[in-house]
Amino acid sequence: MTQLDIVEKVAMAxxxxxxxxxxxxxxxxxxxxxxxYGAAPVTNDAGEVVATPAVDPAVRTGLVILGLVVLFGLGLYRMVGTGTVGTDVRREATAD
Structure with missing residues (x-):
């Protein structure tokens, strides 16, 4: 198991x-x-917008995509920093 450095902790948070x-x-x-509750504005029969969402769906989507991009960047950082991906380090121990 590896210890997380400050960059990894900040990126994950x-x-x-x-x-x-x-x-x-x-x-x-x-x-x-x-x-x-939907992402699209609600219109009446005449086509007038009568209600819109409180938060723009592009803002919500942007926040989620930003978080995923940071996680992807963290994965790249770990691959470059360690030079290994998914390898287990086994150490032999002598029995008493």
Whole structure:
């Protein structure tokens, strides 16, 4: 098992925070704001917009994508930094 350095801890915290804010936090804001819950504006029969979402869906999507991009970057950082991917280090120990 390897120890995480400060860059990895910051990247994981930032990506988890942006994904959670984008999905859970802004989802709660949408629920508290009331109807409509969908991403598209609600129109009447004449085609006039009568209701829009409280938070722009592009903002929510952007936060989630940003978190995923940071996680991808963290994966690349770990691959370049260690030089190995998914290898187990086994050490022999002598029995008493």
């Amino acid at each position: 930032f990506s988890a925070g942006t994904i959670l804010v984008g999905i859970v936090g802004l989802g709660i804001v949408e629920i508290l704001a009331g109807q409509p």
